[in-house]
Amino acid sequence: xxxxxxxxxxxxxxxxAAIAFAGALLISALLLAAGFxxxxxxxxxxxxxxGNGNGLSEVVVRSVPLTxxxxxxxxxxxxxxxxxxxxxxxxxxxxxxxxxxxALPGLSGWVLLPLSMVAAIVGGGLWGGIAxxxxxxxxxxxxxxxxxxxxVAFQAxxxxxxxxxxxxxxxxxxxxAVPDGVLLGTMIEGTRLHWGLAIAxxxxxxxxxxxxxxxxxxxxxxxxxxxxxxxxxxxxDRTMIALSLTISGGLAGLAGAVEIAGVHGRLQDAFAEGTGxxxxxxxxxxxxxxxxxxxxxxxxxxxxxGASGLQRQLGIPFPLVHIxxxxxxxxxxxxxxxxxxxxxxxxA
Amino acid sequence: xxxxxxxATALLMGLMLAAGASAKTLKVALVLPGxxxxxxxxxxxxxxxxxxxxxxxxxxxxxxxxxxxxxxSVMRNYAKDGYDVIIGHGFQFGxxxxxxxxxxxxxWFVVNTxxxxxxxxxxxFDNRWGDAGYVAGAVAALVSKKGIIGHIGGIPVPVIxxxxxxxxxxxxxxxxxxxxxxxxxGSFSDVAKAKEITRSMxxxxxxxxxxxxxxxxxxxxxxxxxxxxxxxxxxxxxAAFAPDTIVTTxxxxxxxxxxxxxxxxxxxxxxxxxxxxxxxxNGLGLAPFRKFESKLSAADKAKIRQLIADIKAGKIKxxx
Numbered sequence: 001x002x003x004x005x006x007x008x009x010x011x012x013x014x015x016x017a018a019i020a021f022a023g024a025l026l027i028s029a030l031l032l033a034a035g036f037x038x039x040x041x042x043x044x045x046x047x048x049x050x051g052n053g054n055g056l057s058e059v060v061v062r063s064v065p066l067t068x069x070x071x072x073x074x075x076x077x078x079x080x081x082x083x084x085x086x087x088x089x090x091x092x093x094x095x096x097x098x099x100x101x102x103a104l105p106g107l108s109g110w111v112l113l114p115l116s117m118v119a120a121i122v123g124g125g126l127w128g129g130i131a132x133x134x135x136x137x138x139x140x141x142x143x144x145x146x147x148x149x150x151x152v153a154f155q156a157x158x159x160x161x162x163x164x165x166x167x168x169x170x171x172x173x174x175x176x177a178v179p180d181g182v183l184l185g186t187m188i189e190g191t192r193l194h195w196g197l198a199i200a201x202x203x204x205x206x207x208x209x210x211x212x213x214x215x216x217x218x219x220x221x222x223x224x225x226x227x228x229x230x231x232x233x234x235x236x237d238r239t240m241i242a243l244s245l246t247i248s249g250g251l252a253g254l255a256g257a258v259e260i261a262g263v264h265g266r267l268q269d270a271f272a273e274g275t276g277x278x279x280x281x282x283x284x285x286x287x288x289x290x291x292x293x294x295x296x297x298x299x300x301x302x303x304x305x306g307a308s309g310l311q312r313q314l315g316i317p318f319p320l321v322h323i324x325x326x327x328x329x330x331x332x333x334x335x336x337x338x339x340x341x342x343x344x345x346x347x348a
Numbered sequence: 349x350x351x352x353x354x355x356a357t358a359l360l361m362g363l364m365l366a367a368g369a370s371a372k373t374l375k376v377a378l379v380l381p382g383x384x385x386x387x388x389x390x391x392x393x394x395x396x397x398x399x400x401x402x403x404x405x406x407x408x409x410x411x412x413x414x415x416x417x418x419x420x421s422v423m424r425n426y427a428k429d430g431y432d433v434i435i436g437h438g439f440q441f442g443x444x445x446x447x448x449x450x451x452x453x454x455x456w457f458v459v460n461t462x463x464x465x466x467x468x469x470x471x472x473f474d475n476r477w478g479d480a481g482y483v484a485g486a487v488a489a490l491v492s493k494k495g496i497i498g499h500i501g502g503i504p505v506p507v508i509x510x511x512x513x514x515x516x517x518x519x520x521x522x523x524x525x526x527x528x529x530x531x532x533x534g535s536f537s538d539v540a541k542a543k544e545i546t547r548s549m550x551x552x553x554x555x556x557x558x559x560x561x562x563x564x565x566x567x568x569x570x571x572x573x574x575x576x577x578x579x580x581x582x583x584x585x586x587a588a589f590a591p592d593t594i595v596t597t598x599x600x601x602x603x604x605x606x607x608x609x610x611x612x613x614x615x616x617x618x619x620x621x622x623x624x625x626x627x628x629x630n631g632l633g634l635a636p637f638r639k640f641e642s643k644l645s646a647a648d649k650a651k652i653r654q655l656i657a658d659i660k661a662g663k664i665k666x667x668x
Contacts, residue, residue, distance in 0.1 A: 052428070054424070054425065054428035058421065058425070162534055170504075171503065171504055171505055172416065172440060172503060172505075173503070173534060173535070174416060190451060192421065192424070263421075264417060268416045268417050269415065269416060269417065270415045270416075270417050270418075271417045273415075273417075308422075308425070309425070311411060312377070312409050312411060312422075312425060312426065312429065313409070313429075315409065315410070317412075318412065318413060
């Protein structure tokens with residue numbers, strides 16, 4: 001405990017360096033203990049993600065859902081509402097997208113794609129909205145509610161792909177392929193880079209404008225800074241809190257839809273595993289600024305793509321790869337949280 | 349001793365370097381749906397790749413626990429990394445391989461337990477799982493005392509369905525009227541659920557159980573071990589896991605498939621077609637009875653031997 005206090009009392013740049021150093025030390029020790037060279041691992045991690053065209057395109061592909069979910073988390077965090085359940089909202093977005101597009105396969109893609117995207121936003125928004133209403137109306141702790149709702153969502157996905165949405169062949173736990181019309185085509189032939197990137201960038205611009213230049217953004221910040229003061233100045237703080245989680249969920253839902261339409265083409269287990277949790281680190285590290293979110297999303301995408309290369313190239317077993325990834329994310333979250341603590345974010 | 353080993357290794361590496369100039373080391377990726385320790389499907393593949401590694405000049409990368417959602421990106425990454433052979437171990441790898449193989453004409457794609465071969469560079473290997481089930485069913489019927497036996501499948505993919513059907517028919521052949529239960533877990537990896545289903549089958553009176561899948565098979569073997577009920581393993585000989593309850597294993601020698609695929613590629617003779625391996629091609633087998641050797645009567649053992657001989661000779665007409 002004392003050492004944490006010590007780190008927290010350091011000046012900001014030193015603090016980040018200390019955390020990074022501790023993280024690096026821990027990872028190196030783990031890799032050495034398992035008989036791998038940390039330097040070689042670092043080299044492979046960078047080479048696999050940034051060293052070739054395929055790695056780069058995979059990095060961008062991975063950054064798309066991270067950006068969208070990260071934007072959602074930032075919106076809620078601006079109102080000091082902690083959405084840690086983006087994974088559940090991603091799932092309900094994907095279920096909405098796939099369910100809707102499979103129900104109306106006759107429509108042309110130009111109509112069906114936008115409608116299905118809206119279905120995804122509604123799906124994710126509803127899932128976030130439940131937590132929002134519970135927080136606003138009954139003051140239920142949104143951290144606990146969103147975590148719990150994520151477990152419900154995992155089970156709902158498992159049921160959907162083994163029940164109502166299971167493929168017609170009835171073999172695998174997955175849905176039928178969505179109609180070709182709703183697939184987001186690839187931007188560069190031979191890669192998996194898809195037009196979801198454009199959607200993500202549009203969402204970045206829209207969120208930035210909404211937060212920076214509209215009264216909505218102002219009210220959100222006001223509620224976040226001081227809900228009571230906001231209420232006395234005529235802002236309906238509870239509505240804003242419920243709304244922030246709904247929008248947050250809607251953006252996560254969009255992330256789910258883009259992941260299905262751009263990468264998987266159908267609903268299946270673990271289609272966006274861990275995206276919602278990583279997106280928290282993405283949003284915190286970007287200091288909740290929408291314009292920085294794509295950049296921090298790229299950073300974490302590099303980590304994720306590079307880490308899977310560790311397994312392929314060096315044979316480092318997956319549990320260890322996941323631990324390494326987790327240590328890095330944790331280090332960033334701590335750094336991000338301490339940064340935000342400086343700005344007076346309330347204790348979670 | 350170790351110094352001699354080091355010296356020998358160094359010499360060997362020197363030789364390999366010298367040889368490397370002429371023959372190119374083949375880069376082989378084995379993409380598995382589960383862990384190499386599942387005691388069945390993935391263990392069998394692992395055994396095969398290890399054998400091939402000793403035999404041929406290859407460099408192997410193994411990817412375990414590949415989820416459905418990851419298959420395409422994993423295979424694509426290996427292809428982009430310049431791997432010469434990518435082996436997808438399981439039916440679910442067929443579709444992504446079909447999607448990818450034309451984009452990477454220099455790579456051989458090999459898919460096990462499926463029928464997806466396509467020119468110019470996609471070959472598939474299948475074993476006659478139905479025959480394996482048939483023999484397992486026959487053995488189960490002969491050792492069962494209560495006349496109730498059961499199969500717990502992972503996900504009803506074609507090979508598992510074939511095994512299920514063969515298990516029923518083989519049992520009926522040995523003991524007409526025997527009760528054969530069957531159920532699917534809905535997952536290859538859910539050990540707990542497989543265990544629960546097996547337990548409920550045992551409660552319904554089954555005294556011999558068998559299972560197909562990945563780790564899910566461990567659930568069945570565990571439940572049988574705990575309830576002291578006989579079990580028949582599949583694919584990979586895992587008798588050591590529960591020597592007192594595992595009667596034998598219906599071997600599905602995917603190690604032979606893998607060895608064969610790599611061997612053919614090394615010789616430049618692999619064709620983009622569906623290879624099917626049965627007892628005659630050494631693609632199937634029956635593990636030794638070990639502790640159960642004395643518990644089976646000589647007549648029963650003779651029946652099983654005869655059955656396998658008949659299958660080889662094509663005399664059994666109701667194989668699935």
